[in-house]
Amino acid sequence: MSSLPSRYPGERLFSVLLVIFSVFILWRAYLISGFSELSSAGAIPLGASALMVITSCIALAQSLKTPAVEGARFFQHCFPVVVGFVMALVAVYAVLLEQLGFIATSFAFLFIALRALTRRSTLWVLGLTLVSLVIIYVIFRLIFQIILPEGIIPEREILAALSRLWGES
Numbered sequence: 333m334s335s336l337p338s339r340y341p342g343e344r345l346f347s348v349l350l351v352i353f354s355v356f357i358l359w360r361a362y363l364i365s366g367f368s369e370l371s372s373a374g375a376i377p378l379g380a381s382a383l384m385v386i387t388s389c390i391a392l393a394q395s396l397k398t399p400a401v402e403g404a405r406f407f408q409h410c411f412p413v414v415v416g417f418v419m420a421l422v423a424v425y426a427v428l429l430e431q432l433g434f435i436a437t438s439f440a441f442l443f444i445a446l447r448a449l450t451r452r453s454t455l456w457v458l459g460l461t462l463v464s465l466v467i468i469y470v471i472f473r474l475i476f477q478i479i480l481p482e483g484i485i486p487e488r489e490i491l492a493a494l495s496r497l498w499g500e501s
Contacts, residue, residue: 339398341406347392354384414449421445433483439465 358381364374425441432440442461450457472478473487482488 337394337398338401339395340401340409341404342410343395344392347388347395350388351385351392354381354388357381358385417448418445429483430481431483433485433487434480435465435469435485435487436483437481438468 358378361374361377361381364377365372366374367378369375421441421444425437428440429437439461442464443457446452446457446460447454452460469480473480480487
């Protein structure tokens with residue numbers, strides 16, 4: 333049994349990007365007030381970003397000298413099929429949101445995602461989808477009064493009928 337650490341796919345690239353990001357943050361922190369004195373406005377951001385540069389360089393050096401995991405592939409490890417499926421589902425949701433409206437699109441998104449990602453019955457998924465959608469709708473539309481895309485479901489007429497029904501009681 334080997335106790336040496338292994339490097340997973342994408343780890344070197346991530347370490348390089350982390351160093352680049354840290355150097356960029358260090359430069360942005362330096363632009364706040366330069367390195368004039370320890371009590372200046374940019375002193376803490378400068379110190380924190382310098383620490384980020386140091387630690388990201390250490391992480392990069394370690395990833396350069398560790399051996400790769402045998403048989404691991406980037407897309408299998410970092411981008412499994414389920415992640416691609418959910419990303420495609422979110423993209424379709426974004427495209428259809430304006431045409432179908434919030435309620436219909438969100439119902440379809442939640443139902444398909446829950447059905448595909450859980451091993452529960454269709455009835456359970458349908459119930460959870462409806463409860464979740466009602467909670468989301470009440471919070472965003474009724475409490476925070478955010479205007480959501482109406483689409484194919486006549487939301488205003490339904491809300492007006494409900495308010496008339498409650499108003500007459």
